[in-house]
Every structure is written in structure tokens, then in C-alpha cells.
Amino acid sequence: MTGFSGFEINGASAADMELLRDWADEEGWNPGDSDRYAFAVADPGGFLVGRLGGEPVACVSAVRYGAGFGFIGFxxxxPAFRGQGYGIRLWKAALERLDGRxxxxxxxVAQQDNYRKSGFRSAWTNVRHEGVPRAADPGDAVVPGVEIVDAATLPFGQLAAYDRRFFPAPRDAFLSAWIGLPGxxxxxxxxxxxxxGLGVIRPGSGASRIxxxxAAGPDIATALLLGLAERAPGGAVAVDVPDAHPRAAALLAGLGLTPAFETARMYTGQEPDLDLTGMYGVTSLELG
Incomplete structure (x- = not known):
């Protein structure tokens, strides 16, 4: 679709997806190194790039999940093209793609008032906690009666059904890639x-992202986090924790992780019914 003064909006290419990752990193969001590969299979048409004279100057994701849900990110x-109307045109294209959902x-934080003007309402705040987890007792990594296993060894349908407790729509293609990508x-x-319980760790340019x-309880969440952190180069991890689950933030603080920055989870309508008491860390700030 065309815009104004040589500005065009079209779907992202594979090269664009790598560029989007770099832009997000420059914003200080520390996306996972390989996240874009899982993002691309979630909804291949869900990533939009605004070009001015053929040069990419802005981006947004508007990913469709199932028949009635969508998520905006990226x-x-x-910086050189802000305040000139390009971003808002891309934003409107994203909303148009998700119309009716x-x-x-x-x-x-800086954009939340603008999102409210577009009809979004805050549901909770995600606070990123970072650091090297330190267990008070080595036994914290063990939960009686619970086995910590490689998730890839379980039937995928079992994992997908479990994920549905924490996300408003099926996302099997995304979840399969998210769990199985190399590294x-x-x-x-x-x-x-x-x-x-389920946890995934992937490398980023900074702390490894979890x-x-x-988890069904704080003991299981602790065991998963400590097990995942063993795979983190240098041991530092980052987890985006919903403040709607206060025990989650307390757990991470007790393990030595400290708040770094925050975002607001916002929706255009009724907040979906999710198992927030079992959500110790959201999957991705970019795709939900």
C-alpha cells in the first residue's frame, strides 16, 4: 500500500526481520538472538515495514492469532524520522490489519498515553528483572514429586494445551519454533x-532471556528458573514479570534479580481470562 511523499508500507522480508531485531536491540529491549525465526512463522504477513524512498524507516508487527486475537509489537x-507522521501511518495500518479482533x-512508558488514545486499556505491568539467580539453598532446584525434563521430549500437544492457559489463542506454530530453535x-x-511448569531460555545481546x-507454584518456578539459568552464558538472565502476580516478583527478588524497566500489558477490550497465578514470566514483549 502507498503512503505519502514516497512513503510505502509493505510486508517484511527475511532481511527486514533481521533489521527489526537490530532496531529493537538499539532501543534497549534485548530481543532474543533467534526470536525472529519464531516470529515469522507465527503470522508471515504480520510484520510491516515503512519505507521512504525505498529505505526502511519504521516497523510494526500486527500478528493474528486464531480467529479473534491479535498482538502489536515492534x-x-x-530516530531521524520520528515526529514526521510515518510512525502513526504504520500504526494505523497495524490496527487496520487486526480490525475486529x-x-x-x-x-x-513513553507511548502508553498514545495507546490509550487508540482505545487500549492497561491490564497489568510487566517488570523486567535481571541478574544472576542465587538460590538460598541448593535444594531449591529440587521439588519432591516433580521431574524437570527437556520439554522437547514431551508430546507437543501436551505443551500446547498447557500454553493455552496463559495465552488468549492457539499459537502452535509459534510455540513449536519458540521451543525448538537451536541455541x-x-x-x-x-x-x-x-x-x-514450562520455561524457555534463549541468548540475547545482553542477559539471556527467559x-x-x-509454574503451578513458586517452588516449581524456582526449580525451572535455576535449571534454565545454568544454560546462560555468564549466568545473567532477564525475565518479564507481570505485577498482577505479586508472588512472582517477590520470588525473583529473593533470587537476587532486580528491576530494569517496565511495560504495560494493554488490551482494546475485555482483558482475557488467563492463569496469572501461574505466570512468572511472559513469553515475549513483542508477540505476547
Whole structure:
């Protein structure tokens, strides 16, 4: 589709996806090194790039999940092109692509008022906690009756069903890639054949990112986090923790992680019914 004064909006190419990752890193968001590969399979048409005279100057994701949900992320205009209307045109294109759906996003503090003007309402705040986890007792990594296993060894349908407790729509293609991409580790907590926890760690340019981090209780969340942190170069990890689950923030603080920055989870309509009591870390600020 065309815009104004040589400005065009079209779908992202594979090269653009790598560029978007670099832009997000420059914003200080520390995306996972390989996240873009999972993002691309979530919704191949869901990533938009604004070009001025053929040069990429802005981007946004507007990813469709199922029949009724969508998520906006990667909303970035290059510094030299801000305040000139390019970003807002891209934003409107994203909303148009998700028209008729409940839409969510994780908004940085500086943009939250603008999102409210577009009909988004805050549901909770995600606070990124970073640091090297330190257990008070080596036994914290062990939960009686629970086995921590490689998630890839479990039937995928079991993992996908568990993920649906924490996300408003099916996202099987994304989840399969998210768990299985090279360089990352996915651990599951299993009790008597039931999945009671799931965590994924992947490398980034800074602290290794953990997300999701789901667990039936703080003991399982601790065991998963400590197990994942063993795979982190240098040991430093970052987890985006919803403040709607206060025990999660307390758990991470007790392990020595400290707040770094925050975003607001916002929706255009009724907040979806999610298992927030089991959500110790969201999957991704870019795609939910």
C-alpha cells in the first residue's frame, strides 16, 4: 500500500526481520538472538515495514492469532524520522490489519498515553528483572514429586494445551519454533504425567532471556528458573514479570534479580481470562 511523499508500507522480508531485531536491540529491549525465526512463522504477513524512498524507516508487527486475537509489537520509528507522521501511518495500518479482533500489546512508558488514545486499556505491568539467580539453598532446584525434563521430549500437544492457559489463542506454530530453535533450552516440570511448569531460555545481546516461565507454584518456578539459568552464558538472565502476580516478583527478588524497566500489558477490550497465578514470566514483549 502507498503512503505519502514516497512513503510505502509493505510486508517484511527475511532481511527486514533481521533489521527489526537490530532496531529493537538499539532501543534497549534485548530481543532474543533467534526470536525472529519464531516470529515469522507465527503470522508471515504480520510484520510491516515503512519505507521512504525505498529505505526502511519504521516497523510494526500486527500478528493474528486464531480467529479473534491479535498482538502489536515492534513499533519503532528510526530516530531521524520520528515526529514526521510515518510512525502513526504504520500504526494505523497495524490496527487496520487486526480490525475486529481483541488486540493486545506491551507498551513502553513513553507511548502508553498514545495507546490509550487508540482505545487500549492497561491490564497489568510487566517488570523486567535481571541478574544472576542465587538460590538460598541448593535444594531449591529440587521439588519432591516433580521431574524437570527437556520439554522437547514431551508430546507437543501436551505443551500446547498447557500454553493455552496463559495465552488468549492457539499459537502452535509459534510455540513449536519458540521451543525448538537451536541455541535455546526448554524445560518442563512434570508431576505424575501432568505438565505443571514450562520455561524457555534463549541468548540475547545482553542477559539471556527467559520466557515463558509458567509454574503451578513458586517452588516449581524456582526449580525451572535455576535449571534454565545454568544454560546462560555468564549466568545473567532477564525475565518479564507481570505485577498482577505479586508472588512472582517477590520470588525473583529473593533470587537476587532486580528491576530494569517496565511495560504495560494493554488490551482494546475485555482483558482475557488467563492463569496469572501461574505466570512468572511472559513469553515475549513483542508477540505476547
Amino acid at each position: 513499533y519503532i520509528a528510526r 481483541l488486540v493486545g500489546l506491551d507498551g513502553v 535455546r533450552t526448554a524445560l518442563a516440570a512434570v508431576r505424575e504425567g501432568r505438565v505443571e 520466557g515463558p516461565l509458567y
